[in-house]
Amino acid sequence: MGNGQGVGGIYIAGHRGMVGSAIRRALESAGEANVLSATSKDLDLRNATAVDEFLAANRPTQVYLAAAKVGGIQANNAYPAEFIHDNLAIQDNVIHAAWRHGVQRLLFLGSSCIYPRDTKQPMREEVLLTGPLEPTNEPYAIAKVAGIKLCESYNRQYGTDFRSVMPTNLYGPGDNFDLETSHVLPALIRKTHEARVTGAESIPVWGSGRPMREFLHVDDMAAACVHVMNLDRATWQAHTDPRCSHLNVGTGEDLSIGDLARLVADVVGFEGQLAFDPDRPDGTPRKLLDVSRLKGLGWQASIGLREGIEQTYQWYLENPA
Ligand SMILES: NC(=O)C1=CN([C@@H]2O[C@H](COP(=O)(O)OP(=O)(O)OC[C@H]3O[C@@H](n4cnc5c(N)ncnc54)[C@H](OP(=O)(O)O)[C@@H]3O)[C@@H](O)[C@H]2O)C=CC1
Numbered sequence: 282m283g284n285g286q287g288v289g290g291i292y293i294a295g296h297r298g299m300v301g302s303a304i305r306r307a308l309e310s311a312g313e314a315n316v317l318s319a320t321s322k323d324l325d326l327r328n329a330t331a332v333d334e335f336l337a338a339n340r341p342t343q344v345y346l347a348a349a350k351v352g353g354i355q356a357n358n359a360y361p362a363e364f365i366h367d368n369l370a371i372q373d374n375v376i377h378a379a380w381r382h383g384v385q386r387l388l389f390l391g392s393s394c395i396y397p398r399d400t401k402q403p404m405r406e407e408v409l410l411t412g413p414l415e416p417t418n419e420p421y422a423i424a425k426v427a428g429i430k431l432c433e434s435y436n437r438q439y440g441t442d443f444r445s446v447m448p449t450n451l452y453g454p455g456d457n458f459d460l461e462t463s464h465v466l467p468a469l470i471r472k473t474h475e476a477r478v479t480g481a482e483s484i485p486v487w488g489s490g491r492p493m494r495e496f497l498h499v500d501d502m503a504a505a506c507v508h509v510m511n512l513d514r515a516t517w518q519a520h521t522d523p524r525c526s527h528l529n530v531g532t533g534e535d536l537s538i539g540d541l542a543r544l545v546a547d548v549v550g551f552e553g554q555l556a557f558d559p560d561r562p563d564g565t566p567r568k569l570l571d572v573s574r575l576k577g578l579g580w581q582a583s584i585g586l587r588e589g590i591e592q593t594y595q596w597y598l599e600n601p602a
């Protein structure tokens with residue numbers, strides 16, 4: 282806990298998670314030595330007093346807020362209370378304490394599920410709060426919308442520099458491969474690999490296979506986070522609005538879940554069938570991000586989907602749970 286180097290430095294909340302660990306790798310490879318972190322066991326971010334004391338003692342200059350209760354469609358559906366409560370508490374505590382202890386810049390990570398379920402595609406930042414949300418993840422999405430509004434409210438009232446990025450579906454090294462709580466891509470990698478090894482004739486794929494999703498490799502996500510954090514304030518303000526300040530982060534391209542499953546099968550070398558399971562939910566029909574705002578700020582994704590899946594499959598093979 283703490284960095285052992287006195288006050289200052291960059292605090293990554295959630296540094297052991299898929300995104301937090303990628304941000305840490307990105308900062309370290311850029312030569313940043315003063316990175317501050319704490320596990321959830323040492324610092325439960327739902328505890329306001331503990332968070333306040335931690336930031337008072339360490340006084341970081343920057344905070345990456347990548348700690349959250351995270352999961353796929355099934356986990357969101359099964360644990361809605363935890364998804365709204367934990368995320369509201371974590372965000373509220375970290376953002377409030379960051380203001381109290383003079384953090385110069387904070388980056389909050391939201392999610393593309395903040396946007397209305399049935400809205401124009403690709404989704405521009407301005408469609409926020411223009412329609413009803415997807416029911417399978419509404420509590421999580423409400424918390425993420427509140428996170429954006431916390432940042433904007435502190436900026437407007439206290440003059441802070443708190444920024445938000447909204448990632449599309451992410452994947453990569455460090456992902457969660459648990460079949461009940463994971464997102465679709467790690468689940469497909471695991472199911473397909475196990476089917477190939479056991480010689481199974483088919484793999485179960487939840488839902489109809491028709492929903493469309495966009496996937497961004499976590500190293501691209503981390504690079505985008507560092508890019509947005511490092512934009513000077515005048516540039517960031519020129520490209521955002523005080524009441525619509527969040528930035529979409531994605532590739533700008535999507536594919537159907539059926540096509541994704543076929544791509545994973547090809548990478549893994551599985552030649553069996555896909556067995557779609559209509560008893561599992563499809564969730565949002567499509568959520569493709571309009572990434573032109575971030576592109577205008579000089580950042581775009583660089584890791585192709587096939588290349589990213591190949592690299593993640595290799596990581597999965599080398600890091601058995
Ligand atoms: N994965 C995805 O597809 C997407 C993720 N996002 C967002 O990106 C961010 C990072 O997600 P990701 O890295 O995938 O998630 P992970 O589940 O991999 O990591 C989450 C991290 O949050 C920490 N954490 C959770 N609860 C607490 C708590 N009560 N106190 C302290 N720390 C806590 C955990 O710490 P510890 O390990 O110490 O327990 C963990 O390291 C989140 O905000 C998420 O909503 C957005 C869109 C898509």
Ligand SMILES: C[C@H]1O[C@H](OP(=O)(O)OP(=O)(O)OC[C@H]2O[C@@H](n3cnc4c(=O)[nH]c(N)nc43)[C@H](O)[C@@H]2O)[C@@H](O)[C@@H](O)C1=O
Nearest residue numbers: 353354357392394418463464465468486487488562563564
């Ligand atoms: C990132 C995003 O993640 C969540 O939303 P989601 O995109 O719907 O998440 P998902 O990756 O779990 O599913 C994508 C699609 O894929 C299908 N699908 C097929 N087979 C499996 C499968 O085996 N596992 C899973 N999980 N899904 C499967 C599944 O039925 C769905 O149609 C949000 O709750 C929210 O947390 C959020 O922000």
